[in-house]
Amino acid sequence: MKLKDLSLKNGKKELPLVPLRELVVFPHMVVPFFAGRAETISAIEAAMGNDRMVFLACQRRDIDTPTEDDVFEAGSISKILQMLKLPDGTLRVLAEGMERGKVVRFLKKKEYHRVQVEPIIDAREVGKESVPLMAAARDAFRRYTKHQKKIGPEILAAVEKAEYPDKLVDLICANVQIVPEKKVEIIEKDHPNERLELLAVTLEAENEMLELQNKINSRVKQRLEKNQREYFLNEQLKQINKELGKEDDDGSGAKELRKRIEARELPSEVWEKADKELSRLARLQPMSPESGVLRTYLEWIADLPWSEASDDNHDIDLAQKILDEDHYDLKRAKERVLDFLAVRQLQGKGKGPIICFVGPPGTGKTSLGRSVARALGRKFVRISLGGIRDEAEIRGHRKTYVGALPGKIIQSMKKAQTVNPVFLLDEIDKMSSDFRGDPASALLEVLDPEQNGTFVDHYLEVPYDLSRVMFITTANSVHTIPLPLRDRMEVIEIPGYTDYEKVRIAKDFIIPKQLKENGLPSDSISFRKEALTTIIRNYTMESGVRNLEREIASIIRKTAREGLSKGVLLPRLQKPDDDTEQKEAQQKSETKAFSAIITPKSVERYLGVPRFENDLLYRNGRPGLINGLAWTELGGKLLPVEVALLPGDGKLILTGNLGDVMKESARIALSFISSCAHEFGVEPSALKEQDIHVHVPQGAIPKDGPSAGITITTAILSALTGRIVDRHIAMTGEITLTGRILAIGGLKEKSLAARRNGMTTILLPEDNRKDGGELPREVKSKIELVYVATIGDALRFLFPNA
Numbered sequence: 001m002k003l004k005d006l007s008l009k010n011g012k013k014e015l016p017l018v019p020l021r022e023l024v025v026f027p028h029m030v031v032p033f034f035a036g037r038a039e040t041i042s043a044i045e046a047a048m049g050n051d052r053m054v055f056l057a058c059q060r061r062d063i064d065t066p067t068e069d070d071v072f073e074a075g076s077i078s079k080i081l082q083m084l085k086l087p088d089g090t091l092r093v094l095a096e097g098m099e100r101g102k103v104v105r106f107l108k109k110k111e112y113h114r115v116q117v118e119p120i121i122d123a124r125e126v127g128k129e130s131v132p133l134m135a136a137a138r139d140a141f142r143r144y145t146k147h148q149k150k151i152g153p154e155i156l157a158a159v160e161k162a163e164y165p166d167k168l169v170d171l172i173c174a175n176v177q178i179v180p181e182k183k184v185e186i187i188e189k190d191h192p193n194e195r196l197e198l199l200a201v202t203l204e205a206e207n208e209m210l211e212l213q214n215k216i217n218s219r220v221k222q223r224l225e226k227n228q229r230e231y232f233l234n235e236q237l238k239q240i241n242k243e244l245g246k247e248d249d250d251g252s253g254a255k256e257l258r259k260r261i262e263a264r265e266l267p268s269e270v271w272e273k274a275d276k277e278l279s280r281l282a283r284l285q286p287m288s289p290e291s292g293v294l295r296t297y298l299e300w301i302a303d304l305p306w307s308e309a310s311d312d313n314h315d316i317d318l319a320q321k322i323l324d325e326d327h328y329d330l331k332r333a334k335e336r337v338l339d340f341l342a343v344r345q346l347q348g349k350g351k352g353p354i355i356c357f358v359g360p361p362g363t364g365k366t367s368l369g370r371s372v373a374r375a376l377g378r379k380f381v382r383i384s385l386g387g388i389r390d391e392a393e394i395r396g397h398r399k400t401y402v403g404a405l406p407g408k409i410i411q412s413m414k415k416a417q418t419v420n421p422v423f424l425l426d427e428i429d430k431m432s433s434d435f436r437g438d439p440a441s442a443l444l445e446v447l448d449p450e451q452n453g454t455f456v457d458h459y460l461e462v463p464y465d466l467s468r469v470m471f472i473t474t475a476n477s478v479h480t481i482p483l484p485l486r487d488r489m490e491v492i493e494i495p496g497y498t499d500y501e502k503v504r505i506a507k508d509f510i511i512p513k514q515l516k517e518n519g520l521p522s523d524s525i526s527f528r529k530e531a532l533t534t535i536i537r538n539y540t541m542e543s544g545v546r547n548l549e550r551e552i553a554s555i556i557r558k559t560a561r562e563g564l565s566k567g568v569l570l571p572r573l574q575k576p577d578d579d580t581e582q583k584e585a586q587q588k589s590e591t592k593a594f595s596a597i598i599t600p601k602s603v604e605r606y607l608g609v610p611r612f613e614n615d616l617l618y619r620n621g622r623p624g625l626i627n628g629l630a631w632t633e634l635g636g637k638l639l640p641v642e643v644a645l646l647p648g649d650g651k652l653i654l655t656g657n658l659g660d661v662m663k664e665s666a667r668i669a670l671s672f673i674s675s676c677a678h679e680f681g682v683e684p685s686a687l688k689e690q691d692i693h694v695h696v697p698q699g700a701i702p703k704d705g706p707s708a709g710i711t712i713t714t715a716i717l718s719a720l721t722g723r724i725v726d727r728h729i730a731m732t733g734e735i736t737l738t739g740r741i742l743a744i745g746g747l748k749e750k751s752l753a754a755r756r757n758g759m760t761t762i763l764l765p766e767d768n769r770k771d772g773g774e775l776p777r778e779v780k781s782k783i784e785l786v787y788v789a790t791i792g793d794a795l796r797f798l799f800p801n802a
Contacts (some may be wrong), residue, residue, distance in 0.1 A: 001017050010106060014056040015077065016043035017113040018748060019066045024183035025056045026077040027097045027122075034088040039063065042111035044083060052080045055101060055117050058180050069115075070507035071469045073638050074102040074188030077117060100187055122166035123192050130165050133196035140203035141172050145209040151175055165192035169199050178202055202307035209461045231285060233718065253295055254282040260302040267306065270462045274301050288462040297399050300406060300460065303414050309468065310418045313377035314345050326371035327364050328505045333357060333492050336667055337372050340470070346652075352420070353468040356428070356486075358478050359494030361632060362544020366426055368494075372472065373422035382413040391437025394446065396459035405458040409466070420468040429475035429486075440482050447471055447488045456758035496543025498776045503532045505545050506552060514553045518560055525559055527552070533665040534600040537756070543635050543749075555598060555606045564592050604632035621727040625721030629732040629753060629762070630703065630712030631746030636753030638730065639703070640744050641696055641711045643719040648691030656696030659704025665735065666694050672737055672791070673720070680795070682720045692716060707744040709735030710763065713791055714798060725798050730754045731763035739791040743767035761786060764792055 018040055025031055028672055035041050048052045059066050082094040100120040126134070141159055145151045155175050160167035169192070173183055189195045248278030258278050266274065277294055284291040307311040313319055323334045333355075340353055359363040366382070373380035388394075395409035407410070412423065425447075431439050445451045446466060453467040464546055478486055497505065506527065515522055535555075538775055540547040604610070618625060624643035629636060647654075651672050654663055670692065677684050693713060710733040718725055733751055734742040743765045744750075754762050756777060764772070766789040772780075788794040 009381050011036065012076065012117065013053070013101075013117050014114055015053055015114045015117055016047050017071070017103075017106075017645065018043050018054045018056050019059045019071050020056055021059055021062055021181055023056075024058045024173075024180050024187065025078055025095070025097045026170040026174045026183075026187065027099050029076075029097045030081070030094065030168050031097075032092065032094050033548055034090055034092055035059070039065075039112045041089075041091055043113065044080065044093060046112065047080055048083055051753045053098075053104070054078055054080060054095070057103070057117055058184060064740040068106045070264060071103075072184045072188075074120075074184050075101060075103070075692040079100045081585065089528060099175075100170075102188060104292070105273070105365060120188075122164065122188060124164045124166075127193070129193050130196065133193055134162075134165055134168055134278070135167060136200045137203070138208060140200055141176070142457070143207050144176060144203055144210070147207065147214065148177070151377060154768065164594065168194045168717045170678060172199060172203075176206070200660045226350050226428050253286075254278050256768065257281070257295070257298045257302060261298065261388055264302065264304075265307040266301075267463070267465075270301070270306070274298065292357050293399060297459070300410075300414070304416050305413060305419050305463070308418055309420045310378050312420075313342065313375065315343050316345075319375040322375040323371055325372070327368055327606040328508060329370060329497075329501055330364065330494060333368060333494060336490070336492060339373060341376065348530070351467050354449065354471045354473075356446050356473045356475060356478075356481075356489035356491045357494050358475050358491055359636065360496050360543035361476060362542055362546030363494045363496060364544070367492055368430045369422060369424035369472045369474070370427075370590065376422060376470070378420060378470070379416040379418050380423050380424070382426055383412055384426045385439070387432070388425035389432045389434050391439050391442045392458070394439050394442035395458045399459050399461070404459055405459045405545040406615065407442075407457070410460060410464065413466075413469075419465065420470070422470045422472060425471065425473040427475065428473040429477055429480045438486050444484055444488065447473070447485065448542050466522050485542070495748055497545060498748075498778070499533060499536050500776065502536050502545055502548060504546055506532050506535075506548060510545065510549045510552050511556075514556050518553070518556050520556065520560060524594055525556060525596045525598065528600070530600050530602050531598045534603050534610075538612055539603075539607055540633075541612045541620070551607060558690060559596050559598070563596070571588065573781060618727055621724045623722045624715055625720060625725055625727075626711050626715040626725055627709050627727065627748035627759065629730050630705070630708070630769060631749050636746065636749035636751070638753050638757045639696065639711070639758075641694065641708065641715045643694070643712075644693045645719055646691040646693060647689070650688045651691045653691055653693040654695075655699065657699045657702050658696060659702060660697075661706050662708055664705050665706050666712050667708040668735055668737055669709060672713065672735065672739055673716055675737075676739070680721065682717070690719055692719070706734040706742075707732045707746075709733060709795060710788075710791065711740055714794065717795065721799075723799050726761075728758065728760040729763065729798070730757075730759045730761070731794070733763065733788070733794075735791060741765045741767075741788055741794065747771050748775060751785075753774050753782065755779050755783055763788055763797070765789075 018035070020033060023031070023033065035044055043054065054077075055075055056078045057071045057073075057493075060070050060072060063070060076097040077099050078095045078097045080093060084092040086092060099122070101117040103121060104118050107116060114750065138159060142156070145156060155171075159168065159171050160719075162171055173186055186195055186198055186202070189198065208236045259269075261274050261278070273754045277298055281291060281298065283306050286296065319338060320334070320342055323330075323337065327334075336353070336355060357368060359365055369382070371381050394407045394409060395406040396410060413419075413421075413425065428443075445455055449467065452469075453465050454463040454468045456463055473489060475481060480489060511525075511527060512522055515525060535551050536548060538797040539551050542548070598606075618640065624645075626641050628639040628641050630639040631637075652666060656667055658666075659769045665759050673680065673682065674684075674687055677687065679789065694715070696708075711737050714725065714731065717723075732744050734744060736742065747764070747768055751762060760782075761784045763786050766787045772785055772787075775785075786797055788797065
């Protein structure tokens with residue numbers, strides 16, 4: 001028996017495969033298509049030489065050489081009605097779908113694919129559940145034909161006369177435009193009710209989309225008709241005004257804008273651009289979209305300051321007084337502002353400086369910018385750059401875009417209304433970049449004194465002079481600022497405040513401010529110095545004073561509430577027309593009996609249990625225990641290092657959540673001690689027969705950096721020799737393999753930590769001697785600073801009798 005006869009007997013058919021692009025053929029459907037691929041032409045010619053039967057299946061992807069995985073399994077067993085060879089070698093084919101089928105097996109021939117297909121038999125019975133589903137499908141198709149006018153009445157009639165569900169589904173699917181994947185899903189389902197339900201749902205979704213599309217098209221058409229109607233009416237109105245002698249009416253607003261722009265002293269290049277745009281605006285219809293774009297653009301030109309400048313305060317003493325009123329210390333930043341004032345008095349004109357204040361949060365960088373503007377007698381504008389990631393935020397958008405605006409620089413200049421404001425760019429280190437551009441690169445032109453005289457905003461399209469602006473930027477760290485941008489700025493470090501400075505700031509600035517904000521007289525509540533020190537050390541952990549102000553405000557509020565509850569403070573009953581002096585007199589008389597003194601005990605009563613503990617201190621010294629010093633973002637910290645010797649084979653054990661750099665410092669220390677063991681009186685066998693365990697307490701806190709090198713070296717030597725180092729000595733410095741002590745950073749913060757924890761001596765690298773003059777007065781007066789160039793110098797000081 002032949003293979004072909006066997007397949008027919010099993011109900012399966014072996015047919016040539018014709019893959020189609022974006023086309024799904026259903027039974028009762030006559031469809032023309034072109035065949036140009038060699039495999040497809042061979043398959044059609046093979047079918048024409050036999051019984052004209054082929055299997056038409058849709059491709060999953062639009063590719064020229066589809067494989068088995070690129071063709072849907074469900075398709076249509078079809079008969080070729082007509083084939084016509086064209087001059088270019090392609091075929092024009094007319095085929096009719098006979099019945100549905102599903103591929104069981106792919107059979108590869110040399111010239112084309114053959115497939116073994118199992119027919120899907122239609123169920124001709126109409127069940128009870130099928131009747132309402134057929135009615136729903138017909139109703140959805142009727143509404144679909146109202147949106148698609150190409151479907152003729154004969155097709156609608158054939159759908160109405162369909163006797164059974166499968167025929168109804170096939171007729172409808174053959175005449176609707178839905179995605180091929182959905183058609184394949186409908187063709188491969190066996191149960192007629194499932195096919196009807198899926199078709200009805202698909203048609204309903206298609207009808208909703210078509211209705212929405214028709215509504216949108218209708219609105220667009222109405223809008224176009226409205227614009228045409230307005231155009232004709234405006235033309236008629238022009239002719240009527242001409243006949244009535246009212247030809248000078250300014251419907252577009254061009255004449256008014258011209259007067260406003262002429263009143264400004266515009267540079268010649270800007271005036272040429274504005275004059276050109278004004279002429280265009282006068283020729284346009286007032287209601288046209290382009291007229292609105294031009295009018296907004298010209299209003300920006302008219303509103304910007306082009307030559308208006310505020311008069312600088314030339315009184316240096318007055319400026320010094322204003323700066324000191326607003327901020328304590330910050331000597332270097334204040335001197336830079338006063339230097340600028342002095343140069344302006346001598347020169348008259350000059351480029352504005354680009355200053356960057358860098359320091360921890362809460363140290364007064366932003367408020368210092370406002371104070372600088374007050375001292376100079378200039379307007380103050382501020383832009384927060386934190387989180388900005390779009391270059392258009394700086395340079396603006398092209399005015400052709402809908403809703404376009406200038407960038408933040410030009411917007412702020414309009415707000416200032418002078419060409420020489422103090423311009424604060426806050427949090428310049430918090431910018432980021434993405435596919436929309438890099439705002440930091442856009443700032444290169446703004447913050448370059450050689451370029452910002454001709455700054456071009458994308459919206460204005462004309463140069464704008466920023467050279468007279470005094471730019472001040474703020475940052476918490478310079479490491480995240482791109483190097484080209486950092487190079488354009490004069491960086492002024494604003495370090496964290498010492499405890500002494502915080503107490504002065506609290507007394508002179510924070511407490512008077514909070515008393516005023518909370519409605520209390522300036523002499524009603526006083527803080528003892530010990531109370532302020534308690535707040536600083538036990539309730540705040542910061543380099544600035546932001547949290548300190550928050551805690552002081554909390555104490556003042558609670559004290560005011562106590563005064564009200566005890567009847568000592570009386571509520572103020574103010575009238576809207578009260579005179580200010582009367583208000584102050586009334587307040588003073590109502591609160592004259594109230595006073596409170598804040599002590600350390602009352603601090604704990606108001607603020608609760610202390611939130612922060614002092615640094616870890618050891619009461620008694622022992623071998624292997626040395627006090628180091630560390631720098632953190634919240635200030636300096638005492639960092640004790642412990643070393644223990646264990647029986648072993650010379651391993652170095654490091655614990656305490658140490659970073660890679662600190663681990664390297666420990667290995668360098670051990671290598672240096674091993675190389676110079678005889679000089680230090682250490683037997684080589686002691687290093688080989690013992691494990692050395694180095695531990696830095698408070699293991700939950702990550703620690704890193706090279707400045708603990710001298711501390712670790714001294715601790716290991718102390719443990720190996722049994723000598724004890726005075727517990728009131730602290731040290732910091734990086735060590736090399738040759739025993740040199742290198743410079744470290746954060747000297748001010750570290751020395752303050754030593755002072756706070758009762759240290760009397762600090763060992764520092766010789767290279768840091770130049771920084772010693774900048775240390776706070778309370779450090780230099782209470783602590784002995786010992787500078788060492790090598791580890792040998794340090795050991796001679798620490799172990800004088802060895």
